[in-house]
Amino acid sequence: MTAVEDVFHEGGPRSDKPxxxxxxxAVIANPFAGAYVEDIAPFMETLKPLGLSLAQQLLKTLDVPVSEIESYGKGAIVGANGELEHGALWHVPGGYAMRELLGWKSSDSSESGQPDNALAIVPSTKKVGGIGASLDVPLTHINAIYVRSHFDAVEVRIPDGPRADEIVVVLAMGTGARVHARVGGLAASDISQWDGLR
Structure with missing residues (x-):
């Protein structure tokens, strides 16, 4: 399920560009539902193609160039027969898929001398919930986690999921700061460290 929202204002002046x-x-079967399994980490490798596919589909649905994506986040809702750790399996497949799609290559600068894009860790949230549970997915700046204007969240809910043996996995992206951001902190235009933080 995809959703796109254009925010022109939140009670203040209307922005020319929302x-x-x-x-x-996506709702997926939880292969670990109903039992404690010690070694669950290999499932992250299984989820990597899904992560890339969802990231590509989300970017296409947003209908903006890669260069306009300024924030991202991810999350998971685990059905009642699963555990919170099953949602953590989405960290690598979801996070790295978006980072690579948006230009991250390595921890070093690219050959062109310009820093890579999508340097910041992708924020995440997860919970165990029943059918129709909602999840507030955090968003932060793709290159510097300390850019306060981009601290945001989007709510996601699948009306008929997750069932007890399912997991809802979520990716989120945004094109900028909160429309009326004005509480100071590091500005996106002042990113200087290119270390994912500042």
């Missing part, structure tokens, strides 16, 4: 936020969610 903030566009989008989410994509």
């Amino acid at each position: 903030l566009r936020r989008g989410t994509i969610a």
Whole structure:
């Protein structure tokens, strides 16, 4: 399920260019539902193609160039027969898919001398919930986690999921700061460290 939202204002002056936020969610079977399994980490490798596919589909749905994506986040809702750790399996497949799609290559600068894009860790949230549970997915700046204007969240809900043996996995992207951001902190234009933080 995909959703796109254009935010022109939140009670203040109307912006000429709206903030566009989008989410994509997929419902998958939880292979570990109903039992404690010690070694679950290999499932992350299984989820990597899904992560890349969802990231590509979300970018296409947002209908903006890669260069306009300024924030991202991810999350998971685990059905009642699963555990919170099953949602953590989405960290690598979801996060790295978006980072690579948006230009991250390595921790070093690219050959062109310009820093890579999508340097910041992708924020995340997860919970165990029943059918129709909602999840507030955090958003932060793709290159510097300390850019306060981009601290945001989007709500996601699948009306008929997750069932007890399912997991809802979510990716989110946005094109900018909150429309009326004005509480100071590091500005996106002042990113200087290119270390994912500042």
